[in-house]
Amino acid sequence: MTSKSRTLYDKIWDDHVVVAGSGTPSILYIDLHLIHEVTTPQAFAGLRARGIGVRRPDRTVATADHVTPTVSRNAADAGPLAVEQIRRLEANCEEFGIPFYGIGHERRGIVHVIGPELGLTHPWLTSVCGDSHTSTHGAFGALAFGIGTTEVEHVLATQCLLEHKGLNFAVEFDGRPRPGVTAKDMILKLISEIGIGGGTGHVLEYMGAGIDALDMEGRMTICNMSIEAGARAGLIAPDDTTFRYLSGRPFAPSGEDWDRALERWAGLVSDPDAQYDRRVRIDSGSLQPMISFGTNPSMSAEIDARVPDPAVIADAAERAQMTSALEYMGFTPGETLLDQKVDVVFIGSCTNSRMADLRAAASVFDGRRVSEGVRALVVPGSQQVREQAESEGLDRVFIDAGAEWRESGCSMCIAMNGDKLEPGQRSVSTSNRNFEGRQGQSGRTMLASPLTAAAAAVTGKVSDPRTLLENRS
Amino acid sequence: MMKFQTLTSPASCLDRDDIDTDQIIPARFLRTTERTGLGAHLFEDWRYDADGRPKPGFTLNREGAVEARILIGGRNFGCGSSREHAVWSLLDFGIRAVIAQGFADIFRKNALRNGLLPIDVGAADHAACLAAAAAGQAFTVDLEAKSVTAEGLAFGFDVDPFARTCMLDGVDELEYILKHEDRIAAFEREL
Numbered sequence A: 001m002t003s004k005s006r007t008l009y010d011k012i013w014d015d016h017v018v019v020a021g022s023g024t025p026s027i028l029y030i031d032l033h034l035i036h037e038v039t040t041p042q043a044f045a046g047l048r049a050r051g052i053g054v055r056r057p058d059r060t061v062a063t064a065d066h067v068t069p070t071v072s073r074n075a076a077d078a079g080p081l082a083v084e085q086i087r088r089l090e091a092n093c094e095e096f097g098i099p100f101y102g103i104g105h106e107r108r109g110i111v112h113v114i115g116p117e118l119g120l121t122h123p124w125l126t127s128v129c130g131d132s133h134t135s136t137h138g139a140f141g142a143l144a145f146g147i148g149t150t151e152v153e154h155v156l157a158t159q160c161l162l163e164h165k166g167l168n169f170a171v172e173f174d175g176r177p178r179p180g181v182t183a184k185d186m187i188l189k190l191i192s193e194i195g196i197g198g199g200t201g202h203v204l205e206y207m208g209a210g211i212d213a214l215d216m217e218g219r220m221t222i223c224n225m226s227i228e229a230g231a232r233a234g235l236i237a238p239d240d241t242t243f244r245y246l247s248g249r250p251f252a253p254s255g256e257d258w259d260r261a262l263e264r265w266a267g268l269v270s271d272p273d274a275q276y277d278r279r280v281r282i283d284s285g286s287l288q289p290m291i292s293f294g295t296n297p298s299m300s301a302e303i304d305a306r307v308p309d310p311a312v313i314a315d316a317a318e319r320a321q322m323t324s325a326l327e328y329m330g331f332t333p334g335e336t337l338l339d340q341k342v343d344v345v346f347i348g349s350c351t352n353s354r355m356a357d358l359r360a361a362a363s364v365f366d367g368r369r370v371s372e373g374v375r376a377l378v379v380p381g382s383q384q385v386r387e388q389a390e391s392e393g394l395d396r397v398f399i400d401a402g403a404e405w406r407e408s409g410c411s412m413c414i415a416m417n418g419d420k421l422e423p424g425q426r427s428v429s430t431s432n433r434n435f436e437g438r439q440g441q442s443g444r445t446m447l448a449s450p451l452t453a454a455a456a457a458v459t460g461k462v463s464d465p466r467t468l469l470e471n472r473s
Numbered sequence B: 001m002m003k004f005q006t007l008t009s010p011a012s013c014l015d016r017d018d019i020d021t022d023q024i025i026p027a028r029f030l031r032t033t034e035r036t037g038l039g040a041h042l043f044e045d046w047r048y049d050a051d052g053r054p055k056p057g058f059t060l061n062r063e064g065a066v067e068a069r070i071l072i073g074g075r076n077f078g079c080g081s082s083r084e085h086a087v088w089s090l091l092d093f094g095i096r097a098v099i100a101q102g103f104a105d106i107f108r109k110n111a112l113r114n115g116l117l118p119i120d121v122g123a124a125d126h127a128a129c130l131a132a133a134a135a136g137q138a139f140t141v142d143l144e145a146k147s148v149t150a151e152g153l154a155f156g157f158d159v160d161p162f163a164r165t166c167m168l169d170g171v172d173e174l175e176y177i178l179k180h181e182d183r184i185a186a187f188e189r190e191l
């Protein structure tokens, strides 16, 4: 094993195999288990039915994010079902001794925002959560992936999972993105190229000058959407950017532990001659801002593109899918994406709700007004992000522009808490999924970066954010 | 976990690619603390109009659809979220097997862990299944033999051997992990 050159994924995997499978899946050790209110009640009920406890409450962290209201810190504002789910999680955490960052807690936020922010997510860890965007944490060189509720129960009970190893997929972004082009545009471009099933069975390792140039928040945006390409996980080798981000965070190692950790993490890269089952290269240096026009994230294009014509698609199933997507979105083949009217702008979600995202959005909002008839929501990813943004005065920028400044949570990314699109409304959203009805029944979602979303808010239509940024200098 | 050995049933056809978990069970129905009762909302937004009336063209609203234990999808079935509610809602409706040209990884795992059988088919068998289902034929799925048969139609399929054994015997995977307690404890001592 050691003589063979290995990828980053191979190395993390090998170090966490408790029992290697032969004809059976391997038993994989999980270092960190993040849990939230929506996908856990049935798992705790299962534990109780079997009469077993939580093996490692010290490796488990809970928060409430999906159903929490963003208009207040009172669960009742999201309705009785939300109150019950949150209450249930709180009771389960209390019973089993799991730390819980509930409503009102300063550490609460979207599970994939608080993990890194608190320094819980480290290089080399295995981390899981009953949520598909757990792939976010791969930005730190952690093997992190989403699991179902049955597996949540497995991890609670044993701190282990049954897994078959996946394949290695190298994704090279070979240039630093130009001003006005962001990590979100890079990942939308990748998904538009490989498709939403393009990563199935694979772990994506992102690399290249385009990745090196990104800060941790941009890297998290990229890894977050690995699942939108169907991948099992996304990974980025840790480097000085990673270590600088982690240093001093509440759950990051400190003192001598930090030095030891650094030594270990520094070697956590793919071997130079490591083999990948698949490779793709994206020219991120010449990328334009991207925006989605259809009903899955692979239906994305450069912002100055036209709505595609399904008639030219050879495959009958793909043609039917595109036709139905455009009909759902209310688009006509051949028309431009630019200048399409927008009703709602949502800036938030585990993809784009961190400080860098809010600063970028604020740079567009600053001194401008949200266009007449547009509703703009800015929802920070965590209470800490919210506080930090307020200390920088960003809340004032948003409020003065006429946008709504909210408490943290998933909000209109998944529309479980009352924040939702009305039927037929079109949004430009910084979230990760534009599936039919994702942001509210019959709502129409266009995915884009915080810059592009903010540009849509102030112009009332799909706009190239670079035109607004240019006016600034 | 529910046992699965053989199944004979007509099939419902939903020949769309990339059917995502938000369609299978929209997020607003996830505010539950139970596994049951979700079948009523399976494919809610494709199945019912805004006033809650069944949409006549939708496959699950056909006469006899409630008898079908098999659903035929397109490519990349179950993509999107990790919500196991998608699998629970299919099971609660009465679906025990999904035939598709590929499944999303998390959906596949969730399905296998709940006794819902994901069956991968190639393009030709897929087309034949759709035709047989449209003709109202009954399919027989045999997990032991890893085969699907209908009138004039027979093909084999692959399934993870471990998951297959668990499904055939109705054995829960947690029991298997728990048997390795000593190994887990030894691993933790080295951490």
Ligand code: SF4
Pocket: A065, A066, A110, A111, A112, A131, A133, A349, A350, A351, A409, A410, A411, A413, A414, A431, A432
């Ligand atoms: S913000 Fe959206 S994608 Fe992220 S965890 Fe919440 S619901 Fe899931």
